[in-house]
Amino acid sequence: MISILYLLFWSGFIYLMHLLINPLYFLPLWFILGIPFSFIMVVLFLLLHFPFLKLSRLDNPYKYYLSRSTSHWLIVFFLRLKIKIHGQENIPKGGILTVYANHKSYVDPFIVFEFMNRPTTFTPKMSVYKAPLIGFWLKSLGAFPIDRSSDRNTARAMVDAIKVVKSGMAMAIFPEGGIKDRDDEKMVAMRAGAYRVAMKAEADLLPVSIIGTSLVKKRAPWRSTTIEVLIHPVLPYKKISTMKTQDVADMMFKLINQPIEQKGSK
Numbered sequence: 001m002i003s004i005l006y007l008l009f010w011s012g013f014i015y016l017m018h019l020l021i022n023p024l025y026f027l028p029l030w031f032i033l034g035i036p037f038s039f040i041m042v043v044l045f046l047l048l049h050f051p052f053l054k055l056s057r058l059d060n061p062y063k064y065y066l067s068r069s070t071s072h073w074l075i076v077f078f079l080r081l082k083i084k085i086h087g088q089e090n091i092p093k094g095g096i097l098t099v100y101a102n103h104k105s106y107v108d109p110f111i112v113f114e115f116m117n118r119p120t121t122f123t124p125k126m127s128v129y130k131a132p133l134i135g136f137w138l139k140s141l142g143a144f145p146i147d148r149s150s151d152r153n154t155a156r157a158m159v160d161a162i163k164v165v166k167s168g169m170a171m172a173i174f175p176e177g178g179i180k181d182r183d184d185e186k187m188v189a190m191r192a193g194a195y196r197v198a199m200k201a202e203a204d205l206l207p208v209s210i211i212g213t214s215l216v217k218k219r220a221p222w223r224s225t226t227i228e229v230l231i232h233p234v235l236p237y238k239k240i241s242t243m244k245t246q247d248v249a250d251m252m253f254k255l256i257n258q259p260i261e262q263k264g265s266k
Helices: 002-020 024-047 050-055 061-079 108-115 132-140 151-166 192-201 213-219 245-265
Strands: 081-086 097-101 120-122 170-173 204-211 225-231
Touching: 002 024, 002 061, 024 061, 050 061, 050 132, 061 081, 061 108, 081 108, 097 108, 097 192, 097 245, 108 120, 108 204, 108 225, 151 170, 151 192, 170 192, 192 204, 192 245, 204 245, 213 225
Parallel strands: 081 225, 097 170, 097 204, 120 170
Antiparallel strands: 204 225
């Protein structure tokens, strides 16, 4: 929807300006100026939805559709990502679910929106959660902010996160605790505590390997980047219920890194 709206604003601007200023040699200028104009119009359209985002339920279908549509628009027109998704059939359509993936770029949440076909929220660090517009959007999705300066605040937020996950909304977690090494696609660190939400909520775990995002910063928006997403079979909670959190973390670390290592060795 957002991509179509963007194209309509863009083509409408070009057409209107051509009617007002007729010479054809101005057309390239209208094409260029139409990009920022259309971007501003889409942002204004999204801002009009803020009251709805605040008042609607976390699992509202339109809210998630709007988020996915906005994410797809950014991916296609500005980040220029080509995403190849493998194993999307492994995503459970219902039930209690947590999603774990490697984290090498700030575009990773957009990629999660691209392959998750059910309402999903995130675990951003506090600085992102406090950002004016992004923070409001994350809060409306029931995001679980990570405050590394206060264990007490994180513990309180975790209680809310467990409630959100138990309600049936999937939660995407990047267990590295931030971007540790942009040049290495593999997980280079693992915070076992990132799996407490899944264990406390008795949620199934969905491991996801994302390959290629380390190149985005060097290429976007001038060059396109191909991203591969491998969605592994889900790990039912029953299979890990008796395991220690550290053992679960180690198992997920190996699962997520394995295809990345295989890709790198080719």
